[in-house]
Amino acid sequence: MEAGFLEGKAGPVFHVLHRPKGPSVRGRVLFFPPFAEELNKSRRMVNLQARRMAQAGYAVLIPDLYGCGDSGGDFGDADWDLWLDDLARCNDHLEAWCPAPLLVWGLRAGCLLAGDFLAARAEQAAAAIYWAPVTNGEQHLTQFLRLRMAAGMMGGQKESTGDLRSRLRDGEALEVAGYTLAPALAERLAIARLEQPRAASVAWLDIAAQDDAPLPPASERMVERWREAGAAVDARVVGGDAFWSTQDIIEVPRLLEATTQCLEALA
Numbered sequence: 001m002e003a004g005f006l007e008g009k010a011g012p013v014f015h016v017l018h019r020p021k022g023p024s025v026r027g028r029v030l031f032f033p034p035f036a037e038e039l040n041k042s043r044r045m046v047n048l049q050a051r052r053m054a055q056a057g058y059a060v061l062i063p064d065l066y067g068c069g070d071s072g073g074d075f076g077d078a079d080w081d082l083w084l085d086d087l088a089r090c091n092d093h094l095e096a097w098c099p100a101p102l103l104v105w106g107l108r109a110g111c112l113l114a115g116d117f118l119a120a121r122a123e124q125a126a127a128a129i130y131w132a133p134v135t136n137g138e139q140h141l142t143q144f145l146r147l148r149m150a151a152g153m154m155g156g157q158k159e160s161t162g163d164l165r166s167r168l169r170d171g172e173a174l175e176v177a178g179y180t181l182a183p184a185l186a187e188r189l190a191i192a193r194l195e196q197p198r199a200a201s202v203a204w205l206d207i208a209a210q211d212d213a214p215l216p217p218a219s220e221r222m223v224e225r226w227r228e229a230g231a232a233v234d235a236r237v238v239g240g241d242a243f244w245s246t247q248d249i250i251e252v253p254r255l256l257e258a259t260t261q262c263l264e265a266l267a
Helices: 036-054 082-096 108-119 137-154 162-168 184-191 218-227 253-266
Strands: 002-007 012-018 027-032 058-064 101-106 126-133 174-176 180-182 201-206 235-241
Touching: 002 082, 012 036, 027 036, 027 082, 027 108, 036 058, 036 101, 036 253, 058 082, 058 180, 082 108, 082 184, 101 108, 108 126, 126 253, 137 162, 137 174, 137 184, 137 201, 162 184, 180 184, 201 218, 201 253, 218 235, 235 253
Parallel strands: 027 058, 027 101, 101 126, 126 201, 201 235
Antiparallel strands: 002 012, 012 058, 174 180
């Protein structure tokens, strides 16, 4: 494993590269991170999975996008298109080091970014691995704004998501759970929708309390629609907690195992 910075359009982009074990490289994996605090809650799980991928012969690059983590800028300076540019540069760096088939790996809202990234590429990816994908950016934004509403209620302040969305549309940046949300970023997230990725196969892995739980109805409908359009989709639900939102940093071993099984099926 090695860490470093790439030159981004707006500032340095920190990344961690997990080198593949053994002389044979099966592919290169680019990670698409989740939104805001979900990233910090997810770092342990992401790095545990990346190590497993490297053991299986994949080169894995995990970036901190501009305004996030150890990269340049503040979250309030972040922009959706800037993030896509960061990811394109990360992919170029990974491809130059490891000219192998590309796999995209997204978590939560990172799956929305992955879809936009793949739509702009001339070639499809070998596979897309989606962990608990966000299907509707507007709903995700609403959930994020509710964090501010909950904190405000504890302090006696009453706000509605409608009020907050109106202020964003008027150009006001908002503080939400310690993050400055810029109006432009909020607008792009709100219009983002999960579309069938330009990939030869898709592994869709959701998390629920029980292994035998069904996919959420909206997710099931989307998976079926993709399959009807000819996509090869392996959709599973694994037992575990939503590690991206728990108070403590936790692990979901079944998700790590299921992802490894999906990778083995690509061989």
